[in-house]
Amino acid sequence: MHVPRHVAIIMDGNGRWARDRGLPRAAGHRAGIKPVRLTVEECSRRGVEVLTLFAFSSENWLRPPQEVGVLMQLFLEALDREADELAAKGVSLRFIGARAVLGAELQARMAGVESRTAANTGLKLIVAIGYGGRWDIVEAAKRLARAAQAGTLDPDSIDEAGFAAGLALAGLPDPDLFIRTGGDQRISNFLLWNLAYAELWFTEAFWPAFDAAALEAAFGAFATRERRFGKTAAQLKAERC
Numbered sequence: 001m002h003v004p005r006h007v008a009i010i011m012d013g014n015g016r017w018a019r020d021r022g023l024p025r026a027a028g029h030r031a032g033i034k035p036v037r038l039t040v041e042e043c044s045r046r047g048v049e050v051l052t053l054f055a056f057s058s059e060n061w062l063r064p065p066q067e068v069g070v071l072m073q074l075f076l077e078a079l080d081r082e083a084d085e086l087a088a089k090g091v092s093l094r095f096i097g098a099r100a101v102l103g104a105e106l107q108a109r110m111a112g113v114e115s116r117t118a119a120n121t122g123l124k125l126i127v128a129i130g131y132g133g134r135w136d137i138v139e140a141a142k143r144l145a146r147a148a149q150a151g152t153l154d155p156d157s158i159d160e161a162g163f164a165a166g167l168a169l170a171g172l173p174d175p176d177l178f179i180r181t182g183g184d185q186r187i188s189n190f191l192l193w194n195l196a197y198a199e200l201w202f203t204e205a206f207w208p209a210f211d212a213a214a215l216e217a218a219f220g221a222f223a224t225r226e227r228r229f230g231k232t233a234a235q236l237k238a239e240r241c
């Protein structure tokens with residue numbers, strides 16, 4: 001089966017999963033850790049190179065402060081608990097997003113686990129916290145503008161590859177498979193640039209209920225897709241021979 005090199009997931013539906021059980025939203029967020037573990041394991045096992053998980057968007061700061069607090073505390077606890085396991089599995093962990101606004105303690109742990117796992121050669125796990133696709137593009141534009149202003153960059157020399165080199169996922173392949181749980185079919189300001197040619201797969205399942213069978217279904221669907229990248233089916237066939 002053709003395996004995607006890069007899988008990107010919007011882990012949505014924690015709140016509704018909890019509501020259906022008469023539980024507070026925080027319980028849904030807590031229950032969302034188990035499927036993260038499973039997804040990391042399954043992607044490692046299947047030979048996926050990069051897994052990018054959307055954990056907290058730039059717009060999620062607009063949620064009630066109490067819920068934001070719960071999520072930040074959960075990130076801190078999960079990082080403490082899972083870091084050893086990830087390191088032992090050979091996973092390298094990196095975070096993308098505007099991190100200066102995060103708590104000092106969380107920022108320190110994030111930097112710690114990043115440097116500790118940087119040399120690992122297994123699955124590249126990217127966790128998007130305080131991330132927005134538009135933020136990412138604006139940051140890349142700023143870098144280019146600074147270089148142009150400093151006289152080290154000719155604006156006419158800027159091309160797509162040069163622009164992409166300023167994005168948070170610079171140097172990594174674009175996502176091949178995009179998964180969103182929770183039933184909504186939208187991008188919600190995730191990797192706007194990088195998802196240009198991703199295969200999209202949606203499931204009604206809420207994130208805490210996402211399991212190996214759901215992941216298998218996503219991978220199965222991906223394997224059946226014909227990715228033409230603008231070409232005709234006949235061209236692709238000719239290229240394969």
Ligand code: IPE
Nearest residue numbers: 011012013014015016055056
């Ligand atoms: C995803 O679940 C987690 C975050 C966005 C942080 P939600 O909290 O969005 O759950 P729903 O969509 O309200 O059910």
Ligand code: IPE
Nearest residue numbers: 010011012054055056057188
């Ligand atoms: C997207 O989920 C962000 C994450 C899963 C981290 P949201 O629940 O924030 O998305 P919207 O608001 O329904 O589009």
Ligand code: MG
Nearest residue numbers: 012013014182
């Ligand atoms: Mg949601």
